[in-house]
Amino acid sequence: MSVNPAEIAQVRAFNRFYTKVIGLLEEGMHQSPYTLAEARVIYELGKRGHASSAIIAEGLDMDRGQMSRLVLRLVDQGVVAVLPRAGDRRMVPLALTPEGDAVYRRFNEMSDAAVANGLLEPLDTFGRRDLVGAMRRIEALLGEPDDTPLVLRPHRVGDIGWLIHRQGLLYHLEQGWNGEFETLITRIYAEYEAAPANPPKSLWIAEQDGEIAGSVFIIPAEESGTAQLRMLYTEPAFRGRGIGKRLVEEAVRFSRASGYRRIILWTQDCLVSARRIYQGAGFQLVREEKHRSFGTDLNGQYWALDLY
The missing domain is CATH 1.10.10.10 (Winged helix-like DNA-binding domain superfamily/Winged helix DNA-binding domain)
Structure with missing residues (x-):
């Protein structure tokens, strides 16, 4: 390159x-x-x-x-x-x-x-936060992976906007998707925030050494007793460390403990790494559907995992 x-x-x-x-x-x-x-x-x-x-x-x-x-x-x-x-x-x-x-x-x-x-x-509080955060990102991008423990935490104020920004930008750079995708995920995250507490929902931020390394969330699907796994992603600087696998495992554990009978998800077959994680967690491909979205031709895939 x-x-x-x-x-x-x-x-x-x-x-x-x-x-x-x-x-x-x-x-x-x-x-x-x-x-x-x-x-x-x-x-x-x-x-x-x-x-x-x-x-x-x-x-x-x-x-x-x-x-x-x-x-x-x-x-x-x-x-x-x-x-x-x-x-x-x-x-x-x-x-x-x-x-x-x-x-x-x-x-x-x-x-x-x-x-x-x-x-x-x-610097004021925001300036210090930005400076330290930029330094952490430089270290994460250029340094060797360390043994700092990975933390899965709930989202905080500002995280949703960050996730929309990062995923919109990353998928544009890596997959060539246009602004339609950013618009879609803005709506998806808004739906998560607007969903009631019951049936259970949860969003996990994977954090390492103070830096957001990835995220995923579970929200109830339209079908009763079914959860939907959405917006799995890992920051490029943190890939290859099993973070996506850990996030999916936590989402499955939460769904089972919350009484859901099934988990479904929608992805694209070009997202090879994510698909491997889903297969490793036991998800089965239910159907595929070609479509044109985000400025490109895609093959959408629907996966499901029976919990009981």
Whole structure:
């Protein structure tokens, strides 16, 4: 996939802007005699307690030769100490000296103050929320999946609008669907909100590390004793982690516990990943129907799961 030159320019402009904002261009970290690379080593040792230079180099994605030179300088400065070997003689454990620990604590205090005073304090509540949310999204998109637990929670004020926006945009970019789809799901979510509490309904937001990772909801269908599963989706940055499967499992569990005898759903055969999740949960294809919607030709599929 080719990359838009304007997108490249925007990323580079952001990098220049952000390095200036957080002071990465200064000669010493927090006006200290230590470079950014040295400060990162000090921070890693302070956080871990002790570790070998190889482990720190791997954690920082740093060349081992560069790491060795950094460690030698920090040892000469009395900040890092080499501990006696234990077990594997190839792994030389390192730790901060009392002087190094004082530097680590001072860096932490100054970093917290820099973030509070330079980034967050000038912003109002909404600005801070947007800034932190944008940073979480960058980390989710570019970082490796972590072991932060997935939380399934009820929706809050603002979530419905977010879900409509994200799904309308994602299906447009991924499937080429036009504004008709956004109009349809706006009505679908409005129907969910307007539905009475009984027969039971529920909407689940999948959240990981404070970020919305996906959602689904159950609403009673027209046929008595039947629930309808609607609007399953997973954010691209969180795909491949079993979140869609977890959402469907929770929807099935809820429907069974609520006394529904059957669950139905409508999807399109081009949504392959979702269809696999439904099949894995035990849904059976009932019928198919070709139609033209959302600006394209589609093959609609009706699936059902008998609960009893």
